[in-house]
Amino acid sequence: MKKVVFFSVLGIVLAAGIVFTLFWDKKDEANDVGKKQDSVQQDAKEVMKKSVEVSVSNDGNVNANHLYIPWTINKNGSSFFLSQREGSVIQIDGDFGLVKVEDVKVSKAIFHEGEGGFLGFTLAPDFNQTKMAYAYHTYQKDGKPLNRIVSLKLEKDTWKENKVLLEGIPGGKSNSGGRIKVGPDGMLYATTGDVGKSDNAQNLKSLAGKILRMTVTGAIPKDNPFKDSYVYSYGHRNPQGLAWDNKGNLYSSEHGESGHDEINLIQSGKNYGWPVIQGNEEAKGMVKPIIQSGDSTWAPSGMAFKDGKLYVASLAGKKIFSYDVTSKKLHEFYAEAGRLRDVLVDNNELYTITSNRDKRGKATEKDDRLIHLSLTEEASTKQD
Ligand SMILES: [Ca+2]
Numbered sequence: 001m002k003k004v005v006f007f008s009v010l011g012i013v014l015a016a017g018i019v020f021t022l023f024w025d026k027k028d029e030a031n032d033v034g035k036k037q038d039s040v041q042q043d044a045k046e047v048m049k050k051s052v053e054v055s056v057s058n059d060g061n062v063n064a065n066h067l068y069i070p071w072t073i074n075k076n077g078s079s080f081f082l083s084q085r086e087g088s089v090i091q092i093d094g095d096f097g098l099v100k101v102e103d104v105k106v107s108k109a110i111f112h113e114g115e116g117g118f119l120g121f122t123l124a125p126d127f128n129q130t131k132m133a134y135a136y137h138t139y140q141k142d143g144k145p146l147n148r149i150v151s152l153k154l155e156k157d158t159w160k161e162n163k164v165l166l167e168g169i170p171g172g173k174s175n176s177g178g179r180i181k182v183g184p185d186g187m188l189y190a191t192t193g194d195v196g197k198s199d200n201a202q203n204l205k206s207l208a209g210k211i212l213r214m215t216v217t218g219a220i221p222k223d224n225p226f227k228d229s230y231v232y233s234y235g236h237r238n239p240q241g242l243a244w245d246n247k248g249n250l251y252s253s254e255h256g257e258s259g260h261d262e263i264n265l266i267q268s269g270k271n272y273g274w275p276v277i278q279g280n281e282e283a284k285g286m287v288k289p290i291i292q293s294g295d296s297t298w299a300p301s302g303m304a305f306k307d308g309k310l311y312v313a314s315l316a317g318k319k320i321f322s323y324d325v326t327s328k329k330l331h332e333f334y335a336e337a338g339r340l341r342d343v344l345v346d347n348n349e350l351y352t353i354t355s356n357r358d359k360r361g362k363a364t365e366k367d368d369r370l371i372h373l374s375l376t377e378e379a380s381t382k383q384d
Contacts, residue, residue, distance in 0.1 A: 052090060054097040057372075061349060062094045064370040070353040071178070072121045072302070073344040073370070076128070082353065082370060083121035083135070086112045089159055092370070106150060106161045108139040116145055116171055119178030120190065124151075124216065131155070132162065134216065136180045136190055138171050145171030149180065149190055151216070165218030166230065170195045170208040175238040175255070179302065184248045187221055188214050189232065191239035191252060198275035201235050209236045209274065211252060211266055225269030235272040235286060239264075241303035243310060245325065251290075253300035253312055261298040262289035263310065263323060291323055291330065302342030304350070306375065313340040313352055315360070320352055320373075334373055338362060348375045 053065040062080060069085040078094035087110035089102040104110065110118050116138030124132035131154040138147050147169040152159040165188070172195030179191045194201045194209035201209025204226060213224055213232035220230055233252075241253030250266040260279035264272050264287065273286040280292060299316035309322045311333065319335035320343055334352070341355040349372060356367040 052092075052099045052101075054092055054099055056094065056097045060094060061372040061374075062092060062097070062351075062370065063372050064090075064092060064099075065366040067353065067368040067370060069117075069355060069358050070368055070370070071117075071119050071341055071355075073342045073351050073353055074121065074123045074133075075344060075346055075351070076123055080351075080370065081121070081123060081133075083118055085117035085119065085358070086110070087118040087137070089121065100157055102154070102157050102159055104135070104137075104152065104159045106137065106139075106152075107164070108141075108148065108167075111138045111140045111145055111171075113138075113145070114173030115176045115178075116147070116173070119147075119176065120180030122181050125182055125186070133159065134165070134180055134182070134188055135159075136178045138176065141168075145173070147171045147176060147178070147192065149188070149212075149214075149218070151218075163218065165214060165216075166190075166207075166212070168207070169212075170197070170200060170206065172196050177236075177239055179240050179242050181242045182216065183213075183250065184244055186216070188216050189242055189250070190214075191236070191242060193238040193240075193255075194236070194274065198237070201237060201274045202271070202276065204229065204231055204234060207231070210234050211236065211239060211242075223268075232268060233266050233270050233272060235274050235276070237274040237278075240301040241312060243303040243305045245305045245308075251303060251305070251310055251325075253298075253303050254289075255299050256293070256297075259293055259295040259297050261293040261300050261314075261317075263291050263300070263303075263312065264289045290325070291328070293317075301340070302344075304343045304345040306345040311343045311345060311350060313343040315339045315341065315355060320350070337369060337371055338364075338367070345375065349373075350375050 050066040055063050070082045072083040074081040080092040082090045087104050091100040118137045120136040133152045148167040149165040151162040153162045175193030177191040177193035190212045192210050200206040210231050211233045212230040238255040239252045252266050254262045270287045277283045297316045298314040300312045300314050302313045304311045309324050320333045322331045322333045339355040339361040340352050344351045354368045356363040
């Protein structure tokens with residue numbers, strides 16, 4: 001079945017990456033990163049001793065092992081670009097299985113702690129010409145975590161900061177949001193979490209607990225719903241997924257407080273309720289989700305849309321579920337690899353990434369993994 005198996009020797013490059021990160025932290029104000037960061041670094045070293053292992057099947061489908069807390073899957077032609085939360089991009093050539101580990105050099109050090117780090121990463125629609133991408137990452141200011149959105153340009157094997165689009169998005173150990181994507185309208189959308197302070201979500205002056213919309217150079221679009229504001233929608237707790245259907249409707253996945261995870265249809269200027277309402281509760285001027293998890297927990301993250309269905313990666317739920325937006329049927333699609341952070345659909349192929357090394361999962365020797373699944377051969381027939 002497997003045509004090629006590559007073992008890429010990357011230890012030296014990765015070790016250099018760790019040294020660089022430590023140096024960068026020292027140079028900035030991140031001296032109090034402390035023991036937690038040491039343990040994260042230690043785990044990174046353990047994984048990085050093993051090379052990224054890639055297999056390419058006869059029909060060109062790609063699987064990879066020994067990734068380290070990947071967050072976003074991008075695909076351009078046959079090449080994959082996977083962001084890793086500690087601050088790197090793994091590029092995999094899908095024709096030959098060759099692997100490159102690309103450093104990320106930003107002017108404010110990536111702060112990888114709690115749920116923060118190098119999170120959303122999306123290639124520019126004109127990447128082939130510009131070599132540009134957009135990213136959402138955590139950094140520190142005066143010892144406090146914040147998030148920022150930057151554009152990056154790939155030069156040789158390094159993603160270099162090109163422009164800071166937005167800084168000072170509230171950060172924290174949890175509920176950091178972090179998904180970033182370019183919409184069909186050419187605007188850049190980013191999800192931000194309430195960072196554990198639920199009042200942020202209803203405060204239109206706070207950038208936390210929102211879906212933000214900006215131009216790809218960081219300007220506020222003239223048709224944003226609130227004057228001089230990046231806020232596109234509000235009342236969110238911890239949205240982590242964005243996907244558009246063929247008609248341009250935007251959907252977002254969101255973590256509830258305890259259960260009550262949501263999928264929302266996002267419209268300009270609307271209030272999605274947190275912390276006033278959650279799940280199926282109702283209040284005037286607030287929009288209910290199109291579906292919510294009730295008392296069970298999905299912890300939904302990355303999403304993709306294909307043929308009338310949303311495919312949603314879920315962390316605590318340890319599965320990909322599909323939701324048919326017309327028939328409103330929920331279906332468990334795949335549940336065999338632990339915590340899942342993102343999903344990408346490419347024609348009839350679906351790719352997902354595990355997040356079993358984020359300290360909340362049970363990592364196997366192979367973790368973290370890029371996993372290929374076929375949409376035409378149902379991966380699971382179990383009904384929810
Ligand atoms: Ca809500």
